[in-house]
Amino acid sequence: MIELQGLTKRYGDKTAVDHLTFTVRPGVVTGFLGPNGAGKSTTMRMLLGLDTPTSGDVRIDGRHYAQLSEPLKHIGALLDAKAIHGGRTAYNHLLCIAQSNRIPAHRVSEVLETVGLTAVARKRSKGFSLGMGQRLGIAAALLGDPEILMFDEPVNGLDPEGIHWIRNLMKGLAAQGRTVFVSSHLMSEMALTAEHLIVIGRGRLLADTSMADFIEKNSRSYVRVRTPQPERFKDVLTAAGHTVVTTGDGSFEITGTEAAQLGELAAQHQLVLHELSPQRASLEEAFMQLTAESVEYHAHGAVTPGAPPPMPVAPGAQQWQQPPAAPPAQPGQPPQQQPGGQQWGSQWRNPGSGKGR
Numbered sequence: 001m002i003e004l005q006g007l008t009k010r011y012g013d014k015t016a017v018d019h020l021t022f023t024v025r026p027g028v029v030t031g032f033l034g035p036n037g038a039g040k041s042t043t044m045r046m047l048l049g050l051d052t053p054t055s056g057d058v059r060i061d062g063r064h065y066a067q068l069s070e071p072l073k074h075i076g077a078l079l080d081a082k083a084i085h086g087g088r089t090a091y092n093h094l095l096c097i098a099q100s101n102r103i104p105a106h107r108v109s110e111v112l113e114t115v116g117l118t119a120v121a122r123k124r125s126k127g128f129s130l131g132m133g134q135r136l137g138i139a140a141a142l143l144g145d146p147e148i149l150m151f152d153e154p155v156n157g158l159d160p161e162g163i164h165w166i167r168n169l170m171k172g173l174a175a176q177g178r179t180v181f182v183s184s185h186l187m188s189e190m191a192l193t194a195e196h197l198i199v200i201g202r203g204r205l206l207a208d209t210s211m212a213d214f215i216e217k218n219s220r221s222y223v224r225v226r227t228p229q230p231e232r233f234k235d236v237l238t239a240a241g242h243t244v245v246t247t248g249d250g251s252f253e254i255t256g257t258e259a260a261q262l263g264e265l266a267a268q269h270q271l272v273l274h275e276l277s278p279q280r281a282s283l284e285e286a287f288m289q290l291t292a293e294s295v296e297y298h299a300h301g302a303v304t305p306g307a308p309p310p311m312p313v314a315p316g317a318q319q320w321q322q323p324p325a326a327p328p329a330q331p332g333q334p335p336q337q338q339p340g341g342q343q344w345g346s347q348w349r350n351p352g353s354g355k356g357r
């Protein structure tokens with residue numbers, strides 16, 4: 001179990017993580033969602049003792065990371081798959097971690113088998129593809145057979161087969177009763193993997209809910225109607241007791257009724273319809289709406305056509321700032337400098353891309 005209590009991290013006058021309080025429980029995959037810069041990685045780094053909280057507390061099975069005598073046997077993490085010594089073979093990379101953490105050497109072959117890298121175990125990791133690097137990072141996380149696993153954006157840049165494999169691996173680990181905490185900026189991905197959801201925006205907790213509840217509350221269904229006689233049809237709909245929302249492109253959105261009823265209503269009043277279509281708002285839209293405040297600054301106020309309206313900005317919300325590069329680090333290994341540091345692109349609006357780290 002992972003417990004956060006008022007966890008806060010400030011870098012100068014920038015608050016990266018703002019009084020986060022939540023618990024990650026065993027037996028389910030918990031998705032940790034938020035747009036770029038929301039504070040996911042900072043939270044995860046504090047959890048692993050790689051960053052010191054400004055205030056608040058984070059505990060792993062009731063203890064601080066630094067208090068764990070053999071931490072990799074309690075928690076395994078994939079923070080940055082590229083933070084490995086490229087000159088070492090996959091086997092030797094894992095063996096180094098095993099030896100420095102009092103983990104028996106036979107675990108190296110076992111985890112290589114689990115992640116499907118046995119055939120390339122003696123190859124240097126600098127020749128590995130992104131997907132192979134992710135698998136090697138996951139193998140390192142699994143090495144100590146920990147009860148808690150944490151993955152930071154594990155599917156970024158992977159092909160469909162790799163994504164499918166990671167999804168099943170995470171579900172399988174949770175089914176064994178382990179605590180699985182996985183960050184993502186893609187709601188659609190989490191909907192397929194996570195049973196529980198923690199959503200943050202600009203360091204603050206926005207939602208702590210089961211995935212089932214989130215889907216039920218946010219999968220809004222409605223009927224879209226387009227007509228060349230909008231004023232007349234609007235009067236007819238209002239007189240029939242329907243609430244009509246007019247969208248930016250002039251079409252109507254009507255909830256709480258069926259397309260067939262609306263079609264009959266239009267026919268009764270001899271109104272022409274150009275479109276009459278049942279719609280279901282996507283979870284991605286619901287998530288974007290929930291985090292709109294955080295994304296607003298990221299997109300410099302740009303509004304995406306067809307996107308849902310942003311939620312009101314919370315009082316005291318901070319302005320977006322361009323962050324300095326922070327070198328990645330892995331638990332159990334020294335931090336390594338990455339050429340170019342982090343990139344801070346607009347992946348939030350482009351779900352297909354990775355974090356660029």
Ligand SMILES: Nc1ncnc2c1ncn2[C@@H]1O[C@H](COP(=O)(O)OP(=O)(O)OP(=O)(O)O)[C@@H](O)[C@H]1O
Nearest residue numbers: 011016035036037038039040041042043323324326
């Ligand atoms: N080393 C640092 N120094 C200063 N500010 C930092 C540092 N690391 C992170 N930040 C700030 O903290 C905020 C949260 O960053 P973090 O990397 O935790 O977000 P994230 O949710 O993981 O985003 P992404 O998906 O883009 O990685 C950033 O907006 C950045 O301004």
